[in-house]
Amino acid sequence: MKFKPKILQIATKGPLIAILNKIDVQLLNLSALDRIKIKKKEKRKVVAIDIAYGKKEVSPGEIGLFLDVAEELNIKEDDEVEVSLESKPESLQYIKKKLDKKELSKIEIDKIIKDLLANKLTEIEATYFVAACYINKMSLDESAYLTEAIVKNSGRLKFNKKPIVDKHSIGGLAGNRTTPIIVSIVAAAGLTIPKTSTRSITSPSGTSDTMEVLAPVSHSKEKIMEIVKKTNACMVWGGTLDLASADDKLIQLEKPLSLDPEGFLLASILAKKSAVDSSHILIDIPIGREAKIESKKRAKDLAKKFITLGKKLNMKIKVIITDGSQPIGNGVGPALEAKDILLILQNRNGPEDLKKKAVYMAGLIFEMVGYKNGYKKALEILESGKAYKKMQEIIKEQGGNPNIQPENIKLGIYPYTFRSRTSGKISYISNKLITKLAKSAGAPNNKGAGVYLHKKLNTKINVNEPLFTIYAESKDKLTFALKENLNNVMKIS
Amino acid sequence: MKFKPKILQIATKGPLIAILNKIDVQLLNLSALDRIKIKKKEKRKVVAIDIAYGKKEVSPGEIGLFLDVAEELNIKEDDEVEVSLESKPESLQYIKKKLDKKELSKIEIDKIIKDLLANKLTEIEATYFVAACYINKMSLDESAYLTEAIVKNSGRLKFNKKPIVDKHSIGGLAGNRTTPIIVSIVAAAGLTIPKTSTRSITSPSGTSDTMEVLAPVSHSKEKIMEIVKKTNACMVWGGTLDLASADDKLIQLEKPLSLDPEGFLLASILAKKSAVDSSHILIDIPIGREAKIESKKRAKDLAKKFITLGKKLNMKIKVIITDGSQPIGNGVGPALEAKDILLILQNRNGPEDLKKKAVYMAGLIFEMVGYKNGYKKALEILESGKAYKKMQEIIKEQGGNPNIQPENIKLGIYPYTFRSRTSGKISYISNKLITKLAKSAGAPNNKGAGVYLHKKLNTKINVNEPLFTIYAESKDKLTFALKENLNNVMKIS
Numbered sequence: 003m004k005f006k007p008k009i010l011q012i013a014t015k016g017p018l019i020a021i022l023n024k025i026d027v028q029l030l031n032l033s034a035l036d037r038i039k040i041k042k043k044e045k046r047k048v049v050a051i052d053i054a055y056g057k058k059e060v061s062p063g064e065i066g067l068f069l070d071v072a073e074e075l076n077i078k079e080d081d082e083v084e085v086s087l088e089s090k091p092e093s094l095q096y097i098k099k100k101l102d103k104k105e106l107s108k109i110e111i112d113k114i115i116k117d118l119l120a121n122k123l124t125e126i127e128a129t130y131f132v133a134a135c136y137i138n139k140m141s142l143d144e145s146a147y148l149t150e151a152i153v154k155n156s157g158r159l160k161f162n163k164k165p166i167v168d169k170h171s172i173g174g175l176a177g178n179r180t181t182p183i184i185v186s187i188v189a190a191a192g193l194t195i196p197k198t199s200t201r202s203i204t205s206p207s208g209t210s211d212t213m214e215v216l217a218p219v220s221h222s223k224e225k226i227m228e229i230v231k232k233t234n235a236c237m238v239w240g241g242t243l244d245l246a247s248a249d250d251k252l253i254q255l256e257k258p259l260s261l262d263p264e265g266f267l268l269a270s271i272l273a274k275k276s277a278v279d280s281s282h283i284l285i286d287i288p289i290g291r292e293a294k295i296e297s298k299k300r301a302k303d304l305a306k307k308f309i310t311l312g313k314k315l316n317m318k319i320k321v322i323i324t325d326g327s328q329p330i331g332n333g334v335g336p337a338l339e340a341k342d343i344l345l346i347l348q349n350r351n352g353p354e355d356l357k358k359k360a361v362y363m364a365g366l367i368f369e370m371v372g373y374k375n376g377y378k379k380a381l382e383i384l385e386s387g388k389a390y391k392k393m394q395e396i397i398k399e400q401g402g403n404p405n406i407q408p409e410n411i412k413l414g415i416y417p418y419t420f421r422s423r424t425s426g427k428i429s430y431i432s433n434k435l436i437t438k439l440a441k442s443a444g445a446p447n448n449k450g451a452g453v454y455l456h457k458k459l460n461t462k463i464n465v466n467e468p469l470f471t472i473y474a475e476s477k478d479k480l481t482f483a484l485k486e487n488l489n490n491v492m493k494i495s
Numbered sequence: 496m497k498f499k500p501k502i503l504q505i506a507t508k509g510p511l512i513a514i515l516n517k518i519d520v521q522l523l524n525l526s527a528l529d530r531i532k533i534k535k536k537e538k539r540k541v542v543a544i545d546i547a548y549g550k551k552e553v554s555p556g557e558i559g560l561f562l563d564v565a566e567e568l569n570i571k572e573d574d575e576v577e578v579s580l581e582s583k584p585e586s587l588q589y590i591k592k593k594l595d596k597k598e599l600s601k602i603e604i605d606k607i608i609k610d611l612l613a614n615k616l617t618e619i620e621a622t623y624f625v626a627a628c629y630i631n632k633m634s635l636d637e638s639a640y641l642t643e644a645i646v647k648n649s650g651r652l653k654f655n656k657k658p659i660v661d662k663h664s665i666g667g668l669a670g671n672r673t674t675p676i677i678v679s680i681v682a683a684a685g686l687t688i689p690k691t692s693t694r695s696i697t698s699p700s701g702t703s704d705t706m707e708v709l710a711p712v713s714h715s716k717e718k719i720m721e722i723v724k725k726t727n728a729c730m731v732w733g734g735t736l737d738l739a740s741a742d743d744k745l746i747q748l749e750k751p752l753s754l755d756p757e758g759f760l761l762a763s764i765l766a767k768k769s770a771v772d773s774s775h776i777l778i779d780i781p782i783g784r785e786a787k788i789e790s791k792k793r794a795k796d797l798a799k800k801f802i803t804l805g806k807k808l809n810m811k812i813k814v815i816i817t818d819g820s821q822p823i824g825n826g827v828g829p830a831l832e833a834k835d836i837l838l839i840l841q842n843r844n845g846p847e848d849l850k851k852k853a854v855y856m857a858g859l860i861f862e863m864v865g866y867k868n869g870y871k872k873a874l875e876i877l878e879s880g881k882a883y884k885k886m887q888e889i890i891k892e893q894g895g896n897p898n899i900q901p902e903n904i905k906l907g908i909y910p911y912t913f914r915s916r917t918s919g920k921i922s923y924i925s926n927k928l929i930t931k932l933a934k935s936a937g938a939p940n941n942k943g944a945g946v947y948l949h950k951k952l953n954t955k956i957n958v959n960e961p962l963f964t965i966y967a968e969s970k971d972k973l974t975f976a977l978k979e980n981l982n983n984v985m986k987i988s
Binding site for chain 2: 010025028029031033034035059066069090094097098101103124125126127129130133134136137138204254255257258259260261438441442444446447479482
């Protein structure tokens with residue numbers, strides 16, 4: 003049947019949908035979310051249909067198309083398109099199978115991920131997959147298949163080298179920007195560590211956001227390969243590489259109910275490592291009342307699964323469980339974190355907790371690949387200035403100024419310092435509130451925005467001493483941040 | 496924060512959504528599908544947000560609004576609206592609880608249904624509810640709460656009378672239009688049977704579509720009460736009454752994976768009966784290879800649950816398991832079915848199987864309310880012409896022509912008769928193909944469209960004898976229907 007396109011000025015970036023009038027839907031024997039194939043000349047696209055009940059939007063004989071579909075098929079409003087029926091994607095059967103508590107095979111999981119990535123599954127259908135894997139827990143085999151499927155159907159970087167090391171911290175802890183320090187130390191020792199990271203969406207900064215204060219992080223695949231070849235390392239945004247994009251889609255569906263099916267969590271992390279060919283991975287699980295993982299028991303269970311799954315995927319994995327009771331480092335937000343990092347690499351007055359944790363983790367990576375006395379080795383590399391030199395090389399290769407100094411990093415010009423109203427000892431720091439505060443002030447979009455902690459847990463404090471400073475790049479955003487309840491950020495007793 | 500509305504020319508009729516630019520989303524500390532409250536003067540509305548990644552559609556400072564929301568709040572493009580954060584609906588906790596395999600209370604189920612109806616749940620969130628109830632089966636208590644919640648949050652008809660009888664056939668069998676005959680017989684005997692039905696979306700005709708050939712079926716609540724008062728009965732479309740509209744929303748979510756969580760099926764049927772105050776309900780479960788319920792075991796299990804659930808809801812329920820191996824009656828499609836029905840009521844040459852089944856069911860309803868020899872009584876009422884007279888009354892009260900004759904019912908003027916190519920006996924009739932054929936020909940939208948079966952199962956057939964006739968109202972639709980594989984409609988061996 004032929005239809006007249008009506009182009010709707012919205013792009014979904016998600017499942018491909020076209021809208022038909024109720025009358026046509028009945029005539030074609032369709033139901034909502036059935037599939038049709040739209041054809042214009044040689045181009046064709048399968049989309050799910052939605053039903054328009056009134057004529058106001060889409061009349062009989064018309065087909066409503068979102069921008070994405072119209073652009074992809076190069077359809078204009080005065081064109082005519084041919085519509086034919088398509089069967090539903092095969093992967094729906096497998097989603098149903100998992101809903102029915104049956105284990106999925108490698109091929110079946112691969113097909114689901116392929117269809118998800120190709121936007122062939124509607125939100126409702128993909129949600130059923132998440133729900134099924136949440137209730138009917140994935141086996142470790144299934145998690146391995148999922149990891150492989152995510153990697154196989156996404157971009158990847160291929161290095162013909164071994165070992166390739168990497169690290170990952172289970173998110174949620176403010177600051178905790180160990181990565182740039184670890185990468186500098188480890189690469190200075192000659193190990194290859196191609197670090198790709200996400201930009202933050204829900205936290206005040208991701209490694210990419212922080213690194214971007216020092217150098218560009220958006221590079222082509224070829225450029226990244228070159229940077230790694232020259233410096234043994236990189237610290238880039240993974241977005242251009244399309245690593246694990248299926249994973250991103252699943253995460254969007256988990257958010258509304260804050261679900262985090264364990265099988266997905268495992269696959270999500272390991273897929274990104276596998277995509278850059280990592281052979282040795284150190285995983286950090288911070289535990290704390292306001293961290294993602296709250297109990298030691300859950301952390302230990304997760305650690306065991308990471309290791310088993312690693313074996314299935316041919317990766318050597320070590321897991322450490324660390325203190326997540328407060329932010330790590332003093333700065334929270336891109337510029338503040340970058341400043342902390344440079345100070346540590348330059349062996350100046352950087353935050354001790356961040357330095358110690360980074361050196362500890364770099365040392366463990368050394369031991370994973372067979373070096374002895376890892377901690378000592380890592381500390382030497384840092385204190386000798388070799389790590390700083392490596393960082394300068396990386397900054398230079400990524401197109402930044404290698405001589406940037408902590409003093410030259412611009413912070414938001416609207417600071418506000420919150421001072422203690424009593425004296426005593428800091429007994430609690432709210433990780434969640436600090437995160438919220440930094441984001442309200444504009445982080446990570448405004449690089450200079452964030453929160454600087456002058457004091458950490460168990461420090462003695464006098465009346466009127468500064469506890470933390472909020473930085474914003476505009477007056478409005480500072481005002482917005484100041485609406486939070488500042489009294490609850492730190493408890494003094 | 497203040498935003499400038501950008502009104503998008505689409506109405507969703509579903510979950511309420513507004514679109515913000517990524518920059519504003521980060522600034523407000525939001526994630527996709529978080530809730531915001533939109534305020535214009537005293538009017539306010541809570542909506543979920545979606546994220547625009549580019550500036551093409553929704554720029555920072557703008558808020559994209561679908562037609563439904565804009566109209567409800569009377570927002571114009573040059574207005575300014577105030578946006579504030581809202582917490583997620585409470586019902587999400589209960590959906591999560593059910594995902595976590597815990598049983599829900601009456602209050603919790605009621606809240607979910609309320610939010611679903613108020614479009615407060617996004618498609619993803621509501622899908623999680625369906626998935627949870629599918630995998631973690633609802634208890635009969637939960638089904639009872641669901642039924643009550645659907646009834647409580649929808650429109651209803653209140654008759655201060657007892658008994659009020661009703662019948663329901665589990666759908667999926669073509670033809671099978673027993674309702675108008677049963678209603679006529681039962682009401683002629685003085686029983687009250689206010690029959691509300693759906694219009695078909697997925698089948699070639701619903702009771703409303705068929706009845707509409709004889710009389711209008713769309714009436715106000717007051718008018719329906721009046722029709723029932725005068726005739727003891729009605730046969731109207733339930734749509735104007737908004738009975739069980741929560742149920743309709745759940746069904747839309749079940750379709751993509753053809754799920755039919757049993758708890759929902761039970762609640763869906765009984766809620767519509769409870770909404771018209773029914774005290775005695777006869778439920779017909781046809782079983783057959785192409786019927787909705789395929790096995791006797793499943794039918795019996797379902798029957799038991801209907802009865803138990805009926806007790807919880809204070810309804811007397813009787814269930815019969817009937818032959819669903821072929822369509823009931825000869826006509827499939829509104830006009831063809833209406834014709835069959837009139838012929839039977841006029842005691843002329845109507846299809847015997849349909850007549851027998853309707854009389855049998857009417858007889859059972861008589862026995863349920865305490866009459867003896869129900870079948871005999873029902874047959875007498877039919878054959879004496881009293882049932883036909885009652886039907887004429889109902890047609891008249893609903894605004895139709897009570898003297899309409901089967902011969903005057905217009906069938907599609909483009910018929911095509913398919914004849915047998917061999918001789919033998921009809922050994923199989925495909926219910927699904929007939930359904931598809933009738934729909935392709937234009938039913939139920941085109942009243943005259945459908946399929947007429949000249950022969951039924953186990954009939955002897957000669958070469959070139961007519962097997963079935965397709966009726967369409969336009970040449971195009973006939974052509975469309977003829978694309979189906981007509982050879983597979985009936986098997987002759």
